[in-house]
Amino acid sequence: MRYLKPNRQAFTLTEMLVAAALTLFVMALIATAYRAGLDTYTKLRVATGLSERLRTASDVIKNDLAQEHFGGPFVPGFSGPRLSDQRLDRLGWVPPRQGYFMLYQGQPSQYEGSDNDFLAHTYANRTHNHILAFTSRRPAGPPESLYCAMAPDVISNNTINPFPNNGRFYSRWAEITYFLFPNGDTIQPAGTPLYSLRRRERLLAPGADFPPITVPDANAFMAQYPNLALIATSPTTVTLIGSETIARRNRRFTHLGTNGATMFDVPAPTPLTGSQFGGDDILLPDVISFEVKLTWLNDTSIWGAYSPSLTSFVPVTQTDYPFSDLPLTALNANLAGQRIFDTFYRASDLELGATTFGNEGVNWEDRTAMTTPTNGQPPVRINVRGVQIKLRVWDYKAKTARQMTFMVDQ
Numbered sequence: 001m002r003y004l005k006p007n008r009q010a011f012t013l014t015e016m017l018v019a020a021a022l023t024l025f026v027m028a029l030i031a032t033a034y035r036a037g038l039d040t041y042t043k044l045r046v047a048t049g050l051s052e053r054l055r056t057a058s059d060v061i062k063n064d065l066a067q068e069h070f071g072g073p074f075v076p077g078f079s080g081p082r083l084s085d086q087r088l089d090r091l092g093w094v095p096p097r098q099g100y101f102m103l104y105q106g107q108p109s110q111y112e113g114s115d116n117d118f119l120a121h122t123y124a125n126r127t128h129n130h131i132l133a134f135t136s137r138r139p140a141g142p143p144e145s146l147y148c149a150m151a152p153d154v155i156s157n158n159t160i161n162p163f164p165n166n167g168r169f170y171s172r173w174a175e176i177t178y179f180l181f182p183n184g185d186t187i188q189p190a191g192t193p194l195y196s197l198r199r200r201e202r203l204l205a206p207g208a209d210f211p212p213i214t215v216p217d218a219n220a221f222m223a224q225y226p227n228l229a230l231i232a233t234s235p236t237t238v239t240l241i242g243s244e245t246i247a248r249r250n251r252r253f254t255h256l257g258t259n260g261a262t263m264f265d266v267p268a269p270t271p272l273t274g275s276q277f278g279g280d281d282i283l284l285p286d287v288i289s290f291e292v293k294l295t296w297l298n299d300t301s302i303w304g305a306y307s308p309s310l311t312s313f314v315p316v317t318q319t320d321y322p323f324s325d326l327p328l329t330a331l332n333a334n335l336a337g338q339r340i341f342d343t344f345y346r347a348s349d350l351e352l353g354a355t356t357f358g359n360e361g362v363n364w365e366d367r368t369a370m371t372t373p374t375n376g377q378p379p380v381r382i383n384v385r386g387v388q389i390k391l392r393v394w395d396y397k398a399k400t401a402r403q404m405t406f407m408v409d410q
Contacts, residue, residue: 046398054391054404057197057283064176065387065408067136070343071098071173071243081137083410086343088381089298095344095378098207099135099173100247103387105339106130108325109291129195130292132387133177135204135246140172147174149203149227154213155240160205173204173243175229175253178283180290187288187394194394197284202229202241202253210240226279229253247345284393288401291390293323294341296382323388323407329379340379386410 011019068081078093079085083101087093106129138146143163151169155161163170180195187194215221218232229241231251241251326339387410392403 043398043400046395046400047402050393050395050400050402051404053284054393054402057391058389058404058406060199060283061178061389062406062408064134064136065410067138069099069101069134069136070096071137073097083343084383084385087383088343088378089383095247095346097346098243098247099137100252100343100345101134101384102132102252102342103292103294103326103340104131104133105292105326108339109293129180130290131177131179132292132389133175133252135243136174136176137243138172143170146170146172147201147203149201149225151225151228152213155210155228158210160207160210169203169228171203171206173206175202175204175246176200177253178290180287183285185286192288195287195290196282197287197290197391198280199283200253200280201227202279203227204229204246205240205242207242208244209242212237212239247343249345284391286394286396288392288394289390293320293325293388293390294382294384295322295324295386295388296384298381298383320388320390323386327380331373331377331381332379333373335379338379341382341384342379344376344378384410 069083070079070081070086072081074080074085074096075092075094078087078090079096086096086101136147143165146162148168148170150167151161153166156167156169157164161169161171177198177200179198179200181198183194183196185194186192212233213221214237216236218235218238221238222228222230222232229246230238231241232238245251326341329335329338329340386407388405388407390403390405392401394401
């Protein structure tokens, strides 16, 4: 009798171990590829998100800078509605009657090395952050094309409001300020501070100041309407600043004493109690640097060192040419040693006596005074043609930074 060996119905232990090892190996490969793909996707998503945030912020800034900044009447060849029309470099220029444009740099940008294409890169000095402030004048149009803010009926229903609407004030004029404010966070382990980029918008009355308004408490009233350029003329009276007087340094809302920037010798208006940043829009969070540079063309034959040519001023490490840091102020003793561009204001057109020209403004009818260094002179005499802004932001999750640079002709 023959014995038939049955067919085997299972794997041996050795075969099971080999199969398990191969399976684990394949799974490890798949997991590694999946993790790499997930990391790539995360980085792309973060980069896209940062780019979108930067693009949105840049669109807002471009729109503000593209508007007219000044109101007439103008002097042909010396002034006009745009910044490039202001020929500070020419003898005979006088500050615009309405509006102003100011860039505060404090210190020059810092050089941080070159990339693979041997291009040098800079960023704004983080101790003295750049501040950009100016007036914006939109074209006449329907309500949706103008600046708008909540306002008391005494202002919103006044004849200066082109569209009286019980609680809203419309204006072609606004003061716009861009600045960084510390958010309390840092990038570790270097300890690099992070900021929020803020946009401050204050609507102005067209032309002269609005007549004084009597209120129970001036500070409380201003805090209630943070998007109006209100100033307290007494503890119980306020007025809406007009486009003709906003250029005066003590009428501007650009003094940021809480972040260390002391820009002017004339004190700024009293901050709103407990809400000095009320009404500001946070345009970008987690900002590493906000750098603003200008480009200019000018006649150096009149002002000399007070109006340096761009080609003679740009340092060797500067690869943003034709955009550059500002030269040091030498024409105005009160602002000496700082980097400030300012279109200033006409003291003789305001309620200032002749004896105050040396302290607050220049007697622009006296041509000798135009060429004399004094505390009332603009900080530097240059004809600005364009603005370059460089924004750098940080993403906590991806631990990466992204930068955008854009230019706006003036």
